Amino acid sequence: MSARPNPISDVRRFRERLKSARLSLNLTQGDVASRMGKDARTIRRWENNEGDPSLPEAALWAHAVGVQMLPPPADAPTAAE
Numbered sequence: 847m848s849a850r851p852n853p854i855s856d857v858r859r860f861r862e863r864l865k866s867a868r869l870s871l872n873l874t875q876g877d878v879a880s881r882m883g884k885d886a887r888t889i890r891r892w893e894n895n896e897g898d899p900s901l902p903e904a905a906l907w908a909h910a911v912g913v914q915m916l917p918p919p920a921d922a923p924t925a926a927e
Contacts, residue, residue, distance in 0.1 A: 865893045867911040881910040
């Protein structure tokens with residue numbers, strides 16, 4: 847039997863992944879906010895689970911820190927091909 851999806855846990859992991867990516871790029875919350883046309887306080891709130899980005903905002907956030915939101919399709923060519 848497989849585990850049931852837990853959307854809250856998934857969102858938390860996604861936020862942590864984006865924050866980790868930001869930190870690994872040595873970007874401030876202000877840097878990410880500027881890339882997105884947002885205020886740094888917005889990024890702080892999202893990272894601290896004090897508000898939720900819309901799906902388009904989440905996509906912009908991910909793009910701003912170089913994170914893909916979805917894995918590539920199974921039939922996508924690999925770099926070795």
